[in-house]
Amino acid sequence: MKPVLLLIPGMLNTPDIWTDVLPWLPPDLDVRLAEVASQSGLAQMAQDAWSLLHDLHPDQPLVVCGYSMGAWVAYEMLQQHPGRVYGLVLLGASAQADTPELLQAREKAVAAIARDFDKVVAGLSRYASHPRFHEQDAWMARAREQLRAIGPEAAARQHRLLMRRPDARGFLRGLQMPVQVVCGDADLVTPPDLSRELAALIPGAELCWLPGAGHLSPYEAPEGVASAVQALLLRVRQVHPATAPQAAGMEAR
Incomplete structure (x- = not known):
């Protein structure tokens, strides 16, 4: 049985955010892409993600990679079906609920989205990416198109549902699985200190940096x-030796 990798997009992302990542993944993975644009809450996003996995064998290894808001979907998945996930990648992620300042910022963002979504997208594409990309017109146009594709209604809805999310630090302290925390070293959306906090509070978590990358790390x-x-995946193999035949090809890449 192939290990299954579930990739969960972030806010203002369609599954296309993973397009450039897919060619670099091992060929012996069953990769599945979640969608997070149509639901009204994190719990529904997690339920829909689990529905993509209905055919998994009970012993089939499952790894989940949550990007930005997708990390919160992953937290919800872990609580809905404890013990089913073998390993977790948290990419550009946080464990904290919004502060009062962030709540106000989200309210302003929702209002701005209603006024001029294209303007919001243009600003976000620059804020969320490393400055080295800002003069690359084709790259920036593609980033804007990806952020725009979700549409203003879904973008506003995602902001509002994130405003309701609880602090996850207590839950994450109890995780017992391999966890990889990953962050662009120039991420302004979820700054590196939030990734340091994640790696420190999750038992055995490892932290790795993406040099010269901001928050749009799947593109950058x-x-x-x-x-x-x-x-x-290699750490999962160490914990679950039965996955070794599927993982063996990864070391040769």
């Missing part, structure tokens, strides 16, 4: 993201 550093996923 797809090979680095894939390498972090592979590192997590």
